[in-house]
Amino acid sequence: MNQFPHGWGRPRDDVYGAYDSSYLNDSQPVSHTQRPIVTGTSVLGVKFKDGVIIAADNIASYGSLARYNNVERLLQVGTHTVVGAGGDISDMQYLHLLLDNLLIKEQYPADDHNLYAPQVHTYISRVLYQRRNKFDPLWNSILTAGADPKTSEPFLSYVDLKGTTYSAPALATGYGAHLAIPILRKHVPDEEAVSSLSQEEAQKLVEECMKVLWYRDARSGVNYSWAIITKDGVTTGNKEIENQSWKFAEMIKGYGAQNI
Amino acid sequence: MTSIGTGYDLSNSVFSPDGRNFQVEYAQKAVENGPTTIGLRCKDGIILACEKLITSKLLVPGSNKRISTVDRHIGIATSGLVPDGKHFTNRAREEAISWRRNFKDSVPVASLADRMGSYAQAYTLYSSVRPFGVTAIVGGADDDGPALYMIEPSGMYWGYFGAATGKGRQAAKSEIEKLNPTELTLLQGIKEAARIIYVAHDDNKDKEFEIEMTWVTKDSKSATAAATGSKGMVWNGWIHEEVPKDLLEEASKEAKKALEEDDEDEGDTKEEKMDEDL
Numbered sequence: 276m277n278q279f280p281h282g283w284g285r286p287r288d289d290v291y292g293a294y295d296s297s298y299l300n301d302s303q304p305v306s307h308t309q310r311p312i313v314t315g316t317s318v319l320g321v322k323f324k325d326g327v328i329i330a331a332d333n334i335a336s337y338g339s340l341a342r343y344n345n346v347e348r349l350l351q352v353g354t355h356t357v358v359g360a361g362g363d364i365s366d367m368q369y370l371h372l373l374l375d376n377l378l379i380k381e382q383y384p385a386d387d388h389n390l391y392a393p394q395v396h397t398y399i400s401r402v403l404y405q406r407r408n409k410f411d412p413l414w415n416s417i418l419t420a421g422a423d424p425k426t427s428e429p430f431l432s433y434v435d436l437k438g439t440t441y442s443a444p445a446l447a448t449g450y451g452a453h454l455a456i457p458i459l460r461k462h463v464p465d466e467e468a469v470s471s472l473s474q475e476e477a478q479k480l481v482e483e484c485m486k487v488l489w490y491r492d493a494r495s496g497v498n499y500s501w502a503i504i505t506k507d508g509v510t511t512g513n514k515e516i517e518n519q520s521w522k523f524a525e526m527i528k529g530y531g532a533q534n535i
Numbered sequence: 536m537t538s539i540g541t542g543y544d545l546s547n548s549v550f551s552p553d554g555r556n557f558q559v560e561y562a563q564k565a566v567e568n569g570p571t572t573i574g575l576r577c578k579d580g581i582i583l584a585c586e587k588l589i590t591s592k593l594l595v596p597g598s599n600k601r602i603s604t605v606d607r608h609i610g611i612a613t614s615g616l617v618p619d620g621k622h623f624t625n626r627a628r629e630e631a632i633s634w635r636r637n638f639k640d641s642v643p644v645a646s647l648a649d650r651m652g653s654y655a656q657a658y659t660l661y662s663s664v665r666p667f668g669v670t671a672i673v674g675g676a677d678d679d680g681p682a683l684y685m686i687e688p689s690g691m692y693w694g695y696f697g698a699a700t701g702k703g704r705q706a707a708k709s710e711i712e713k714l715n716p717t718e719l720t721l722l723q724g725i726k727e728a729a730r731i732i733y734v735a736h737d738d739n740k741d742k743e744f745e746i747e748m749t750w751v752t753k754d755s756k757s758a759t760a761a762a763t764g765s766k767g768m769v770w771n772g773w774i775h776e777e778v779p780k781d782l783l784e785e786a787s788k789e790a791k792k793a794l795e796e797d798d799e800d801e802g803d804t805k806e807e808k809m810d811e812d813l
Contacts, residue, residue, distance in 0.1 A: 351768075379632070508761075
């Protein structure tokens with residue numbers, strides 16, 4: 276009998292020859308996530324007079340395939356905060372789990388203290404920055420939107436997979452950063468402009484931007500979720516993009532089986 | 536007392552010749568002097584209540600809580616040694632979080648009680664540890680509705696309609712037995728729980744106390760509960776939280792009044808008797 280426990284349960288050297296462990300000695304360096312797999316596209320957020328509006332469509336793409344069309348990418352966190360995520364969907368789901376646990380732990384002391392958007396945004400940014408320092412990032416770009424329950428001061432902030440954060444009266448992630456921000460900035464160029472933008476105007480603006488993204492972003496979807504956060508709390512809904520006109524498509528040439 | 540222990544009570548996990556484990560029994564003794572703590576399983580939820588003697592006027596009212604939230608839908612009330620209770624509930628919180636991570640679901644109350652029973656029992660097995668000096672009442676609700684368990688220092692646990700532990704447990708138990716748990720609603724339960732705490736307190740009348748009371752309910756009006764319902768959060772719809780202040784105050788007032796009336800009645804009969812004697 277082989278007296279060495281490490282040999283138990285293994286092929287016997289005298290029968291099968293020495294165990295070939297070369298596959299274990301990989302000379303490649305350790306590597307973590309290199310790219311997102313199932314992805315969500317843009318998230319839009321705009322501050323207005325008494326709050327914030329945030330929107331994201333319901334598509335989750337597998338490469339260029341629109342693999343899932345009913346994915347909720349906005350998550351309400353507490354009473355006055357909504358977190359919208361673009362990028363890797365499974366990383367987003369993991370973040371949702373972290374936020375869920377964060378909320379439960381916040382309830383332990385039963386001291387009427389609650390987390391609001393600035394705290395939630397900071398928490399997410401610390402998690403993402405810590406993960407990028409491990410060279411194992413959570414592959415997301417995230418908007419955190421909220422309103423202060425007392426002052427109704429709107430809050431909107433961005434954080435990405437590298438832990439970079441910034442704030443602006445209008446924000447967009449992914450393709451929206453290219454296509455939607457120029458439109459949004461026309462209406463809210465600075466913080467001063469926020470106080471003259473009504474909720475209805477903000478809603479119209481987001482509708483318009485989601486339509487532009489639907490036309491031009493090949494990873495976008497026709498159905499999207501929106502959330503409005505004011506000092507009274509969160510209202511959410513789903514919408515399909517209306518009044519579409521694909522006339523411009525006739526003009527586009529150079530793709531597919533066309534006779535140019 | 537002379538024969539108690541006789542050397543078999545010095546180490547944990549050692550049986551005496553007649554089959555007793557003295558360290559566990561001593562732990563149970565520690566709980567018997569703890570604050571009266573009760574749990575009621577009502578038709579539409581759970582009530583946990585605790586009598587807290589005010590040991591110092593310098594304490595902020597409502598401080599030193601003995602009932603804690605373990606997960607959104609579960610609370611634990613402990614009676615006995617406070618630090619032991621804290622460690623016990625912390626372990627329960629870890630179990631609840633770990634269940635979420637593993638199964639993406641809220642832990643069923645029976646499963647949590649089972650795990651915590653095993654945890655308490657493990658502390659009766661080794662000479663390097665001592666048993667928990669607490670009895671824990673675990674109240675919560677899941678897909679099968681409200682559930683109530685009481686875990687003792689031995690690790691033994693049962694499911695209950697009504698559970699009581701601590702100094703006033705005998706009086707509390709006999710009061711709970713008069714209730715009809717299949718018909719009792721939470722709103723009635725709050726009043727009963729307050730009354731039972733007052734009745735059980737009767738023996739050490741002169742000491743001031745406050746009532747700590749929580750419930751597990753499906754229709755909470757608090758903002759935290761509303762936000763917990765957000766899509767994407769793991770939650771079964773039940774919330775463990777403090778009983779709203781106005782309800783508790785009203786129940787306390789009624790309980791006090793009922794007790795005073797009882798006292799007056801007793802006083803009358805005594806006087807009558809004395810008259811007869813004379």
